[in-house]
Amino acid sequence: MNAVIYARVSSKEQQKGYSLEAQIETCQIAAGRDDVKIDRIFQEAESASKQGRCGFAEMLEYIEKNKGALVYVEKVDRLHRNYGDMAIISVLVPAGACEIRFARDGFRLHQDSPPGDWLNFGINSVIADNYARNLSREVKKGHKKRFEAGRKVSGNPVVGYKIDPSNRQILIDEEKAPLVKRLFELAATGCFSLVQLQGHALEWGLVHNTAKNLASSLHRMLHNPFYYGWLVSETYGEKVGAHEPIISKRLWDEVQEAISRKCKAQGKRRRHLFEFTGVLKCECGETIVGDIKKGRYVYYNCRKRCYPNTRESDLEDQFEQALAKLAVPRELFEIAVEELESERGSHAQAQEQAIADVKRQIGALETKIAKLVDEKISGNLDEESYRIAFSRARQELEALKIHKGDLESEKPLDFSEAEKLFELLENPVVLYQELTTTGRNEFAKLLCSNSVLKAGTLYPSYRKVAARQA
Ligand SMILES: [Zn+2]
Numbered sequence: 450m451n452a453v454i455y456a457r458v459s460s461k462e463q464q465k466g467y468s469l470e471a472q473i474e475t476c477q478i479a480a481g482r483d484d485v486k487i488d489r490i491f492q493e494a495e496s497a498s499k500q501g502r503c504g505f506a507e508m509l510e511y512i513e514k515n516k517g518a519l520v521y522v523e524k525v526d527r528l529h530r531n532y533g534d535m536a537i538i539s540v541l542v543p544a545g546a547c548e549i550r551f552a553r554d555g556f557r558l559h560q561d562s563p564p565g566d567w568l569n570f571g572i573n574s575v576i577a578d579n580y581a582r583n584l585s586r587e588v589k590k591g592h593k594k595r596f597e598a599g600r601k602v603s604g605n606p607v608v609g610y611k612i613d614p615s616n617r618q619i620l621i622d623e624e625k626a627p628l629v630k631r632l633f634e635l636a637a638t639g640c641f642s643l644v645q646l647q648g649h650a651l652e653w654g655l656v657h658n659t660a661k662n663l664a665s666s667l668h669r670m671l672h673n674p675f676y677y678g679w680l681v682s683e684t685y686g687e688k689v690g691a692h693e694p695i696i697s698k699r700l701w702d703e704v705q706e707a708i709s710r711k712c713k714a715q716g717k718r719r720r721h722l723f724e725f726t727g728v729l730k731c732e733c734g735e736t737i738v739g740d741i742k743k744g745r746y747v748y749y750n751c752r753k754r755c756y757p758n759t760r761e762s763d764l765e766d767q768f769e770q771a772l773a774k775l776a777v778p779r780e781l782f783e784i785a786v787e788e789l790e791s792e793r794g795s796h797a798q799a800q801e802q803a804i805a806d807v808k809r810q811i812g813a814l815e816t817k818i819a820k821l822v823d824e825k826i827s828g829n830l831d832e833e834s835y836r837i838a839f840s841r842a843r844q845e846l847e848a849l850k851i852h853k854g855d856l857e858s859e860k861p862l863d864f865s866e867a868e869k870l871f872e873l874l875e876n877p878v879v880l881y882q883e884l885t886t887t888g889r890n891e892f893a894k895l896l897c898s899n900s901v902l903k904a905g906t907l908y909p910s911y912r913k914v915a916a917r918q919a
Contacts, residue, residue: 452520454476454480455505456491457504469494473490479552492504513894524554528551540877564784568784596680599680602685607673608629610695625653629696630700632646632649636671637707643667646667647664647667655670677695677701678690678698723890724886725764726890731751731902735755737750739761747760748761749902756903769881771897772881807852817842818842
């Protein structure tokens with residue numbers, strides 16, 4: 450049996466000292482107890498609610514190739530980063546694609562898991578997601594402030610710059626900045642291929658050879674307006690940065706021009722990704738590939754054309770029918786929603802309590818400050834002692850007021866999203882319909898890779914897995 454470990458920390462948790470190592474160790478101990486050998490470890494350290502390719506996606510790819518794989522995770526809240534991920538797990542496990550063992554929570558999810566375990570999973574997931582949401586809101590607050598001050602919102606410093614550790618200001622990296630400028634100048638001539646430019650950038654230590662993202666990091670560099678002093682944020686718009694430019698806007702424009710000329714010269718070599726690319730096989734063993742007819746209709750067939758073309762819309766219908774069979778029953782969700790409601794109640798109570806506590810502390814401090822002033826006026830306190838005591842009390846008061854503001858702005862747990870998710874899982878077809886082509890392709894690969902298409906009929910392979918395990 451193939452077993453893997455999945456571990457995750459968000460960037461914020463990392464700062465607080467949560468470690469991947471500790472999670473991995475807990476999982477390894479659990480695997481040892483089960484007498485299972487770990488084949489691979491997937492891990493990620495990143496923000497919690499961003500979707501994209503990452504350790505989680507790699508793990509899904511692994512599951513796709515190793516049906517019935519065992520996945521060890523420390524706790525439910527480590528497993529998924531958002532509802533999309535949770536939905537995928539909730540569909541994969543019942544389909545027999547994998548089994549999940551939560552090392553610390555002490556339960557497993559598999560094809561025949563009792564409803565109680567699913568409930569446990571659901572509740573923990575929703576709480577984790579709410580937590581992630583709050584985190585991302587807090588982070589965003591800081592981002593906006595930084596952007597308004599003309600500073601880069603997040604991420605590593607741009608190559609050619611460094612961060613002054615004393616005040617977090619962005620400074621020119623005297624060593625690399627001239628090389629960055631040189632690279633732009635070379636690019637602007639239009640005489641060098643991107644591969645040649647890559648070679649220079651590598652040699653000068655501006656990019657690193659982590660193979661697959663070499664080209665994209667050079668691309669990012671040469672298109673980055675940050676170098677002429679401009680700040681661009683998807684969320685907050687554009688403005689002049691507070692940092693010193695390395696190149697002129699004119700040089701930057703010339704580079705964009707040169708690159709776009711080059712790309713046009715190379716011609717478009719874009720390949721289409723269809724919904725069922727890499728999912729289906731023909732009876733003859735050949736892969737089924739998609740093609741566009743008349744610029745609009747997507748058809749599928751094997752290279753030998755054993756059967757007539759199959760329309761994508763026909764395949765979609767069949768795939769949706771297969772999905773509908775994986776729906777999670779309504780009753781389960783109703784129990785979960787009840788549990789969530791009671792969770793919401795106790796959370797609100799705790800919040801009220803916390804606010805009352807802070808208010809009391811603020812009151813006490815205000816009294817203390819008033820007393821200090823009195824004592825100073827009546828001459829019981831010398832100037833110096835008064836100043837020290839007063840400024841300490843003021844600082845404490847400020848901190849408490851900020852804390853109070855935070856507590857009051859914290860929204861009560863919101864489970865409307867969870868209820869929406871439950872609806873989706875009750876009807877995975879809706880979930881599927883909301884995905885983009887890439888998302889659908891991943892979904893289809895996970896659920897039915899190596900499914901057979903025969904004379905226009907889809908024979909999903911996951912059912913075989915289910916039958917073998919039953
Ligand atoms: Zn064929």
